[in-house]
Amino acid sequence: xxxxxxxxxxxxxxxxxxxxxxxxxxxxxxxxxxxxxxxxxxxxxxxxxxxxxxxxxxxxxxxxxxxxxxxxxxxxxxxxxxxxxxxxxxxxxxxxxxxxxxxxxxxxxxxxxxxxxxxxxxxxxxxxxxxxxxxxxxxxxxxxxxxxxxxxxxxxxxxxxxxxxxxxxxxxxxxxxxxxxxxxxxxxxxxxxxxxxxxxxxxxxxxxxxxxxxxxxxxxxxxxxxxxxxxxxxxxxxxxxxxxxxxxxxxxxxxxxxxxxxxxxxxxxxxxxxxxxxxxxxxxxxxxxxxxxxxxxxxxxxxxxxxxxxxxxxxxxxxxxxxxxxxxxxxxxxxxxxxxxxxxxxxxxxxxxxxxxxxxxxxxxxxxxxxxxxxxxxxxxxxxxxxxxxxxxxxxxxxxxxxxxxxxxxxxxxxxxxxxxxxxxxxxxxxxxxxxxxxxxxxxxxxxxxxxxxxxxxxxxxxxxxxxxxxxxxxxxxxxxxxxxxxxxxxxxxxxxxxxxxxxxxxxxxxxxxxxxxxxxxxxxxxxxxxxxxxxxxxxxxxxxxxxxxxxxxxxxxxxxxxxxxxxxxxxxxxxxxxxxxxxxxxxxxxxxxxxxxxxxxxxxxxxxxxxxxxxxxxxxxxxxxxxxxxxxxxxxxxxxxxxxxxxxxxxxxxxxxxxxxxxxxxxxxxxxxxxxxxxxxxxxxxxxxxxxxxxxxxxxxxxxxxxxxxxxxxxxxxxxxxxxxxxxxxxxxxxxxxxxxxxxxxxxxxxxxxxxxxxxxxxxxxxxxxxxxxxxxxxxxxxxxxxxxxxxxxxxxxxxxxxxxxxxxxxxxxxxxxxxxxxxxxxxxxxxxxxxxxxxxxxxx
RNA sequence: GGGAGCGUGGCGGAAUUGGCAGACGCAGCGGACUUAAAAUCCGCCUCUUCGGAAUGUGGGUUCGAGUCCCACCGCUCCUACCA
Numbered sequence: 061x062x063x064x065x066x067x068x069x070x071x072x073x074x075x076x077x078x079x080x081x082x083x084x085x086x087x088x089x090x091x092x093x094x095x096x097x098x099x100x101x102x103x104x105x106x107x108x109x110x111x112x113x114x115x116x117x118x119x120x121x122x123x124x125x126x127x128x129x130x131x132x133x134x135x136x137x138x139x140x141x142x143x144x145x146x147x148x149x150x151x152x153x154x155x156x157x158x159x160x161x162x163x164x165x166x167x168x169x170x171x172x173x174x175x176x177x178x179x180x181x182x183x184x185x186x187x188x189x190x191x192x193x194x195x196x197x198x199x200x201x202x203x204x205x206x207x208x209x210x211x212x213x214x215x216x217x218x219x220x221x222x223x224x225x226x227x228x229x230x231x232x233x234x235x236x237x238x239x240x241x242x243x244x245x246x247x248x249x250x251x252x253x254x255x256x257x258x259x260x261x262x263x264x265x266x267x268x269x270x271x272x273x274x275x276x277x278x279x280x281x282x283x284x285x286x287x288x289x290x291x292x293x294x295x296x297x298x299x300x301x302x303x304x305x306x307x308x309x310x311x312x313x314x315x316x317x318x319x320x321x322x323x324x325x326x327x328x329x330x331x332x333x334x335x336x337x338x339x340x341x342x343x344x345x346x347x348x349x350x351x352x353x354x355x356x357x358x359x360x361x362x363x364x365x366x367x368x369x370x371x372x373x374x375x376x377x378x379x380x381x382x383x384x385x386x387x388x389x390x391x392x393x394x395x396x397x398x399x400x401x402x403x404x405x406x407x408x409x410x411x412x413x414x415x416x417x418x419x420x421x422x423x424x425x426x427x428x429x430x431x432x433x434x435x436x437x438x439x440x441x442x443x444x445x446x447x448x449x450x451x452x453x454x455x456x457x458x459x460x461x462x463x464x465x466x467x468x469x470x471x472x473x474x475x476x477x478x479x480x481x482x483x484x485x486x487x488x489x490x491x492x493x494x495x496x497x498x499x500x501x502x503x504x505x506x507x508x509x510x511x512x513x514x515x516x517x518x519x520x521x522x523x524x525x526x527x528x529x530x531x532x533x534x535x536x537x538x539x540x541x542x543x544x545x546x547x548x549x550x551x552x553x554x555x556x557x558x559x560x561x562x563x564x565x566x567x568x569x570x571x572x573x574x575x576x577x578x579x580x581x582x583x584x585x586x587x588x589x590x591x592x593x594x595x596x597x598x599x600x601x602x603x604x605x606x607x608x609x610x611x612x613x614x615x616x617x618x619x620x621x622x623x624x625x626x627x628x629x630x631x632x633x634x635x636x637x638x639x640x641x642x643x644x645x646x647x648x649x650x651x652x653x654x655x656x657x658x659x660x661x662x663x664x665x666x667x668x669x670x671x672x673x674x675x676x677x678x679x680x681x682x683x684x685x686x687x688x689x690x691x692x693x694x695x696x697x698x699x700x701x702x703x704x705x706x707x708x709x710x711x712x713x714x715x716x717x718x719x720x721x722x723x724x725x726x727x728x729x730x731x732x733x734x735x736x737x738x739x740x741x742x743x744x745x746x747x748x749x750x751x752x753x754x755x756x757x758x759x760x761x762x763x764x765x766x767x768x769x770x771x772x773x774x775x776x777x778x779x780x781x782x783x784x785x786x787x788x789x790x791x792x793x794x795x796x797x798x799x800x801x802x803x804x805x806x807x808x809x810x811x812x813x814x815x816x817x818x819x820x821x822x823x824x825x826x827x828x829x830x831x832x833x834x835x836x837x838x839x840x841x842x843x844x845x846x847x848x849x850x851x852x853x854x855x856x857x858x859x860x861x862x863x864x865x866x867x868x869x870x871x872x873x874x875x876x877x878x879x880x881x882x883x884x885x886x887x888x889x890x891x892x893x894x895x896x897x898x899x900x901x902x903x904x905x906x
Numbered sequence: 907g908g909g910a911g912c913g914u915g916g917c918g919g920a921a922u923u924g925g926c927a928g929a930c931g932c933a934g935c936g937g938a939c940u941u942a943a944a945a946u947c948c949g950c951c952u953c954u955u956c957g958g959a960a961u962g963u964g965g966g967u968u969c970g971a972g973u974c975c976c977a978c979c980g981c982u983c984c985u986a987c988c989a
Binding site for chain 1: 907908909910911912917918919920921922925926929930931932933945946947948958968969970971982983984985986987988989
């Protein structure tokens, strides 16, 4: 018997697999396809435990799927553009590509040491011109379809990264990458009109049965559809209309003031020449300067000033004062709101602070005011003695012809008021989304250049398709502060339309544009005439199992869904959604449950673990730690335990085929009936465990799958070492059964510990081919059933006895046996009811 | 403030549609083997006044609840003045 030596056998098998193209995609064509994909990594440096967990899950699923008879696509690549490479280049006075490709080489070597079965021929690297040219091509196609827009508006600016950010990349007012406070700036930027797809992105979440609910919920919240109405107010003394969006048109009678965002574009015009002008403009300026971090803090104190102007409430022609206040968001709705302090907590707080009227127009029926106001013919403006606004559903009062109707969101009262507004031409139903267009331009070098040219004659002109890719210049000195905009060789160009002197667009695209379609490129990675061939993409897509971190619940997953839908509308794809099943893995934390970080000094290096225990043990330990979607507390003791288990199972396999050095286990002459009975029990366990492992792996419950294999190991070991020796099951008495169990164990372990299994497959089991090309073990549910089963006998729900009955025993027989077993506890009382649950228990109600 | 989720031994975690709570493992304890240690093998391992009690707390539905319903407590994640 060989000893288990991971450090020798793992590299040896990795070389064999590489030499034989073991992991290459085999497109048999007769088999069903399975596309298993893990989110591609950013090449930040060495791999960490998060990579190990993410990619181990994917590798187990890919290997299992191959054995189950699928053609499997399981590729890997790198999300290689981004700021860290640029920062490293500045620090080391070198080029971002150097740092990036060095890290890719390091990570790829680690992945190979982990035994991940990627088809390396399909490697996609996002900063490779052969890849990014097609990102530019897609950009041009989006442009043709009217999905690209350049516009000036307030944007998020990260001063530390010196670039703008998309809304999705601002987390609590801070940059997603460097955590700096984000500022607002008015800039002209490039946008993808993702809002054109807002409704479909929301609706199609229903198609995603294989996604975790919380991810769908997060996307739905982010898209934020809200049904309401636009209501037109007329600025007093003019014909100008200021429109507001509201979901509570039913409360229009309670509108006692009107509020504009500080950024409201017509504000300076509105206050021009008024005594309030100076104060208003100063206030607006100050409000704009408040940082996003401060804005993000909940329950901020609200501030505002009166503008000196009034608007006319369209429902009752009342004059209401116009304020400007910092609690109104400029880019949602119209940047103006009607304030109803009675029905909205924010308006309520503002009204209290500035002593504005709070008109009660909606009440619960048990409110003491109800009787009084419900009768009131004339309108009463009251400052009610409430502590907070009445945001719940209630009955409308003092609301003209609408008095008495039920008010609230989507209420009959709201319906009636909107109908009135529509009939009188003062408003209409509409839907607002929280989702904003995706700001994709970045003022950075290390990204995909936006293929556009600014011509003084022709304006903004797309780069012609045949001129792609627009290549990043390699001779750039970032450390000296050079940028694409100052790099004359790059920026100076001629206009493709008129041939005159022009300037190239020097912004690059958000790195999330690269990751929004890479999964399509894997289906056809070497295509030189298109990003991918439709037939290949349609053959492999959608991804059957996608695996990655929850941190992409909105960002990457939303953008990829958007890209897929646009490419579908271009006729390139024939499906609606890119990822059928999504597994969001939980974080790997240290043994105390804390995030691993360099500053805390608690980072566990996968390479150290591989060096000590081997990759197989690291893989198995990761899988055994818990369900993939939960947080995992990394514990080296667990890894050591798994390493011992692999050793133990290794010996059991050799024992089963009679290759262990200890040959004194049994005496064939003395083989008794007992040995046969034990062999049958072992066979039963083999079938039960194969059934359980198969079901568990299919549900991604890798921890319980491994636990079931441990159970099989335990029973097998017990039968092999049973005393007296003549009762043992072994290669002599058990014959073919022992060999079957040995092969079954090795095959069940193959997706989890690929090197260990391959070695045993060859050395212990004497096979020439690869274990990874074997079909997954079959099992017979009939053979997994025991002849006799133990049932619990409960009296009033408490277990009082256990009985053994034949597995196919009739209910009457079971009842009789159960009653006999607990006759003492019943003390002669007649049971009122007996419930028999076959195979589980009997409950006697006394 | 809004949304989602989670609370099970010393620890990680098990428990198909409600059906014997604690599978499997870690740590710990005891034993065998050994001159000894490591490794390996075997056993014990929620509490208990031995009646029982126990899945965060209190209630409910049910023959039966970790699982379903209601309220509360605690924790985590997401989001944030979205009108």
